Amino acid sequence: MMASAAARAATFPGGVRNAAVIVALVALIVVLALGFRRDPHDIRSAAVGKPAPAFDLAALDATGRVSLEQHRGKVVVVNFFASWCVPCREEHPALVRAWERYRTSDVVLIGVLYQDSVDDGREFVRRLGTTWPTAVDDDGRTALGFGVFGIPETFFIGPDGVIEGRHIGPIDEATLVRGIDALRRSP
Amino acid sequence: MTLARSAILVALLAIAAALVLAAWPTPAGPEERVERIVADLRCPVCQGLSVADSPSESARQMRDLVAQRVAEGRTDAEIRDEFRRSYGDWVFLSPAVDGPGVLMWLAPLALLGLGAALAWSRARAPAAVAAEPEPGAVEALRGRVAREEMADL
Numbered sequence: 001m002m003a004s005a006a007a008r009a010a011t012f013p014g015g016v017r018n019a020a021v022i023v024a025l026v027a028l029i030v031v032l033a034l035g036f037r038r039d040p041h042d043i044r045s046a047a048v049g050k051p052a053p054a055f056d057l058a059a060l061d062a063t064g065r066v067s068l069e070q071h072r073g074k075v076v077v078v079n080f081f082a083s084w085c086v087p088c089r090e091e092h093p094a095l096v097r098a099w100e101r102y103r104t105s106d107v108v109l110i111g112v113l114y115q116d117s118v119d120d121g122r123e124f125v126r127r128l129g130t131t132w133p134t135a136v137d138d139d140g141r142t143a144l145g146f147g148v149f150g151i152p153e154t155f156f157i158g159p160d161g162v163i164e165g166r167h168i169g170p171i172d173e174a175t176l177v178r179g180i181d182a183l184r185r186s187p
Numbered sequence: 188m189t190l191a192r193s194a195i196l197v198a199l200l201a202i203a204a205a206l207v208l209a210a211w212p213t214p215a216g217p218e219e220r221v222e223r224i225v226a227d228l229r230c231p232v233c234q235g236l237s238v239a240d241s242p243s244e245s246a247r248q249m250r251d252l253v254a255q256r257v258a259e260g261r262t263d264a265e266i267r268d269e270f271r272r273s274y275g276d277w278v279f280l281s282p283a284v285d286g287p288g289v290l291m292w293l294a295p296l297a298l299l300g301l302g303a304a305l306a307w308s309r310a311r312a313p314a315a316v317a318a319e320p321e322p323g324a325v326e327a328l329r330g331r332v333a334r335e336e337m338a339d340l
Binding site: 045046047050053115139141143145146147148149 | 231232244245248249251252270271272273274275276277
């Protein structure tokens with residue numbers, strides 16, 4: 001007993017032990033403080049700052065294809081949505097107002113139906129009055145390419161095809177206008 | 188070498204052998220590769236579930252993409268890179284072996300080394316040696332015990 005106590009004392013003197021406990025506690029507090037300060041809606045996306053993944057999807061209204069490439073040189077806002085998604089319905093008026101504001105300019109809004117049936121998607125856009133191009137991501141590959149977590153999710157793509165911003169959750173008109181105007185002003 | 192030191196040495200060798208065997212690469216078939224990759228992919232719409240464990244539609248689509256890429260002949264690293272480009276290192280349940288994530292891998296090794304050092308130092312510590320009593324101390328103690336016993340009577 002005396003020998004083990006002596007060994008412990010020789011290996012980890014009381015001061016060192018106390019210092020180690022304090023350092024561990026401080027590290028824990030710092031980690032928790034940093035973790036709790038983060039906004040859960042502000043998930044860092046690896047896709048932001050990189051070229052947007054190309055897509056060429058069937059139009060929801062069956063009138064042809066909707067691709068990102070055909071809008072190169074414009075500011076493109078890509079909005080992932082589904083008919084079963086309540087927040088998608090909530091944000092829809094903001095998208096309508098933004099589209100009415102910019103539709104005659106160099107801005108394109110593209111809706112991408114995600115994890116939904118085509119029939120339900122068509123009913124959704126008919127009932128809510130969606131007039132911007134809308135495409136069907138039937139196998140989810142486009143959403144996976146963009147790094148979508150959950151819908152609704154909106155991406156802001158600059159004229160050079162690079163994703164410059166992303167919004168998780170229902171978006172409002174002010175956020176849309178701010179994101180679009182920032183890209184229209186950028187050289 | 189004492190018995191304790193031999194036991195520590197054998198335990199350390201056993202741990203080292205287990206680590207080597209666990210890390211030894213084994214050839215895997217396509218299905219096994221898919222399972223291995225999706226087991227380390229985080230389901231984006233779940234709370235701490237892997238794509239392998241999640242029944243969600245998103246997880247199913249990710250699994251389908253992995254299976255397709257394996258069938259196309261892509262390497263594991265290429266498939267993982269594709270998900271990393273979209274979701275970053277967040278999408279992997281295992282921390283990255285470069286950048287800050289390397290600390291997560293080194294911490295267990297550091298703790299193992301610390302434990303081994305502690306065990307080694309304790310095994311090497313001198314055995315307990317009782318101090319010789321001062322001359323006359325034993326007689327004084329016996330006398331005190333005898334007096335206390337008399338007092339109790």
